[in-house]
Amino acid sequence: MSLANVVSSGLKSAGGVKLFEEIVDLLGAKDLTEAGSRYLRLKLLETLVGEKWVRDIFTYFENPDLIESIAKPPAIPYHPRQLAGIYFKVMDKTVEASAYLGEEMGSEAIMEMISESMSSALESNYNAALQTILNVWRGCLPPDLSVAQTMGMRIDSVDTKYATSVLAPTSALPYTILEALTQGANNRLQQLYTNLDNAYGELIAQKNALMRSFLTAFSEFYLTLINDLVFDSIYFVERVENYANTA
Structure with missing residues (x-):
């Protein structure tokens, strides 16, 4: 029996499909296909929405009055209702990005970046606000x-x-x-x-x-x-x- 016949009979058997998938994975064809698909979807996102779509994410942080014009509290830069609005705006952008790029890339590209920056910004802003309230307005730090x-x-x-x-x-x-x-x-x-x-x-x-x-x-x-x-x-x-x- 020739080699072609052996391969053909192997593919026709129940384990042939699994063997074929393992060979494809070994050659990296699946990863290459997924990478090409992500690249095409990224170019599609860039062509359809452009960079303004990305800049809009940071516009809400810069000017939260675009969401709702509320007088901010004296100790913090944002009103809590504005923070909630920013959260939902970011979630909207994440869902839109996931529709183009897939759930993993959409969440990693936006939510991971925003979560890190929000964590650092909120830590400095809210910690400063709490220290102002407790140490300056009320005074509780003992002298040295x-x-x-x-x-x-x-x-x-x-x-x-x-x-x-x-x-x-x-x-x-x-x-x-x-x-x-x-x-x-x-x-x-x-x-x-x-x-x-x-x-x-x-x-x-x-x-x-x-x-x-x-x-x-x-x-x-x-x-x-x-x-x-x-x-x-x-x-x-x-x-x-x-x-x-x-x-």
Whole structure:
């Protein structure tokens, strides 16, 4: 029996179809067909709706009043009803994309991207709103030791009871608070006497420069005097010798 007959009889049998599918999968023809189909559907989507269809998704985020014109709350950028409208607009775009590209690509191309960006944006916006409400409008964050250092810089003008009420919520050990107060007082002293120290240093430098110039001038005068004395002595000795020789 020839090879063609064997293959033909194998394909006619019950396992022939399965064998054929395995061969097609092995050769990658199925993946190639699906990739080509997705590419054609993508080009169809691009041709029919264009890039404006994609830009419309972000237009609702930029201007939520297109969905419903509502005064936004003071602490968050969107009204909850506008967020609900944006959600349904995104879902509409996802369903439309799924109709062209298939469910997997439609959801991955839009919902995955939007969910990541929404997660980051909502986290920053709503977290900031909650922190504003709880920490700024109501105030619940306890002070740290930097408050003690700041208070130490003006400790002579701070009431004792006021200082205690501010420093006690830090929950630090008493000697730790004392160290912070001492550091603050030391910083204040450094600020007060820094100019004086600089002026004193400049005065000492000027005094040293004056003394060096005086000593330099005196040493030059002394050397000149010694040289003149030596030359005069030599001249006197020479004159005495000349007088003795001529006498």
